[in-house]
Amino acid sequence: MGKRRRVAERRRARPVVLGGVAAVVVIGAGVGGYALYGSGAAAEDGGRAGSTADHKPVKTGPLTATEVRTAATRFLTAWQRGRTTQAAAATDDASGATALLAGYTKDAHLQNVKITAGTAAGPKVPFSVRATVSYRGISKPLAYDSALTVVRAESDGKPLVGWHAAVLHPDLADGDRLVTGESGTPPVTALDRNGGKLTTAAYPSLGAVLDGLREKYGKLAGGKAGVELRVLRGAASKKAKLSDKTLQELSQGTPGTVKTTLSPALQDLAEQKVAKSDHASVVVVRPSTGEILAVANTGHGFDAALQGSLAPGSTMKVITSSLLIEKGLASADKPHPCPKTFTFGGWKFHNDDDFEIKGGTFKASFARSCNTAFISQAGKLKNDDLTKQAEEVFGLSRNNWAIGVPSFDGSVPVQSAAQMAASLIGQGGVRMNPLNMASVAATVQAGSFHQPYLVSPSVDHRKLATASRTMSAGTLSQLRELLQYTAAYGTAAEAMSGLGPDYGAKTGSAEVDGQKKPNGWFTAYRGDLAAAGVVQAGGHGGDTAGPIVAALLRAGG
Incomplete structure (x- = not known):
């Protein structure tokens, strides 16, 4: 019965091309998955099943195109389907990946994830993500590009996705996480020295400056917080003096005003x-x-x-x-x-x-x-x-x-x-x-x-x-x-x-x-x-x- 179900699901799925070979299935997260490689058991545990695995020699040398494609497909497909454990097992840091991948749905409230892989360049595989941010009855689309790099595991040489937080989203540094909810800091309207509004549309370089102004003066400026998806900085990023970053605004807060010394x-x-x-x-x-x-x-x-x-x-x-x-x-x-x-x-x-x-x-x-x-x-x-x-x-x-x-x-x-x-x-x-x-x-x-x-x-x-x-x-x-x-x-x-x-x-x-x-x-x-x-x-x-x-x-x- 399980075999017939997997066959039926293969027929319904629409593949995406990774480096010229059908690789990743583009469907919403949460839909039932199937075994892409080997037996169903191997797919479910990230391909680790098999009694003779521990006796094989450690494989070394450059990764082949097939190894890169296989490792990337295993990870992206599992992530897309919401199979956190399976996706994490396809990386070289299962515990770190598990926490962020679980938070992708639980904390960031991202649903209907669709991942489209691009053409690999050596061990690096670019991909695009489309998802929906849903929080308390409010939903907005989110789209971004990221990339992963396939590496060999030190223990057995197996191709795995080299895990860093930036794989999940390029604005994440290790230790950061994605969160959707009422922003801890109200928005601000930043003004130049003459009272004109400062925006990244007019001044693209000021993105980090405007983020820093909000973090420092949001509460002091008298604004009211809105609801948003944002990067919440971890200890390492805070030590590097990086500010939290808004990725998607679901509902606007009421901004306060802060005047800068900048000359327009x-x-x-x-x-x-x-x-x-x-x-x-x-x-x-x-x-x-x-x-x-x-x-x-x-x-x-x-x-x-x-x-x-x-x-x-x-x-x-x-x-x-x-x-x-x-x-x-x-x-x-x-x-x-x-x-x-x-x-x-x-x-x-x-x-x-x-x-x-x-x-x-x-x-x-x-x-x-x-x-x-x-x-x-x-x-x-x-x-x-x-x-x-x-x-x-x-x-x-x-x-x-x-x-x-x-x-x-x-x-x-x-x-x-x-x-x-x-x-x-x-x-x-x-x-x-x-x-x-x-x-x-x-x-x-x-x-x-x-x-x-x-x-x-x-x-x-x-x-x-x-x-x-x-x-x-x-x-x-x-x-x-x-x-x-x-x-x-x-x-x-x-x-x-x-x-x-x-x-x-x-x-x-x-x-x-x-x-x-x-x-x-x-x-x-x-x-x-x-x-x-x-x-x-x-x-x-x-x-x-x-x-x-x-x-x-x-x-x-």
Whole structure:
């Protein structure tokens, strides 16, 4: 009787093509399934039945197309049919997959799931999902694309789906989950500094910013929560300062209103400029106040401009120069060594194309971005000198900025030997983002650190971070001279052409392991505007990030 039922169900099912072979049955979840491979028992327990399985040798080597297709089909079909245990058994993390797959129906209230598999590319299989979100009499459709990767199990070499939360939905990080219900946070209407409405339709880069504003100010702004399907962040995502994310709104709440410091003109221009480069990010701030006037990223997912953690390359030399000048190890117009190479801590450091400057000043080395001019001074510094300079003067690396949305405050760890020397030129363990480096330029322009912020602290009475000291007048004057000379005659001159004389800039290129081209950095100020940008894998900062930053400084007047 069971055999006749399975045969009948085969006749009713409509297959979907996976890599040119009929593979996944597209029907609503909850409808009875059937055995795709081998006996019914094998299908029901994820293909683990059989008394001789434990005696077979572990299979190794690249996966075949058949193995990929079989593993993907087993998982997707079981998931689609609502067979949580069977689907989880088709992964390499059955317990983790079980929890999320069960929550897909129980917590996220997703029904009528239909999965369509695409053509496999090696072990990776893309697929699309269509489902219905139903909660308390309200239903709305949901559609999205995802992908899975087939791997070999370590124990027996069996092809299984490599489990990560992103398989279930691409916006999920491991530890996150999907939930449908009354949102814990009311929606907000975010406004620019002129009172205009900020939306992702007008400003695609602001998705993460708007999510962060809602999480921070939803309740304070006086709104009322609606009903929605959302990504509820887990511990790891919260540690990474990721905000909950709305995927589908079933019923609207009543939004509150929160005003930001963003300039609509500069934000619009920033969006346009980063869109012309791959993986570009930029931030504009007002040095005299710390107000953030624009923030934009090429990619509209992770907010690299505010939360990125990247080696800043030679833009870090702004901070290092202030340290060397304070300690009497460098002076703008005095002679300073710039050899082709310099060895410290067992590492041999090079200049770009191994150039050297004979008989030059520190200003000339800074403007040309001579690495060895800085590395040569490493032996005269303590391991924590650069860390203290970044923290005490520039307000960085203390994890205490409160800008109004999640952000990364930069990191300048205490290091020793070669790593300490590398940190002087923005490599080693130093990590920054455009927000941090825009603040560095702003600190030089203003003469003291003003913590950047996107929402006025008067809205929620939060305390902004402060620096414990300022540079001496002499150090500040020399530092401005270095930046101005670089903008006029150095590596930043082409990008900053026509923007003087009240300006300063520094370029940077940060090497990244396994990346053909370095990340291109640029930080600069003009009048009461400061900005910084990065183009990942873009090459030299003056050619890539420089034009983006300069265009924003030019537009700001």
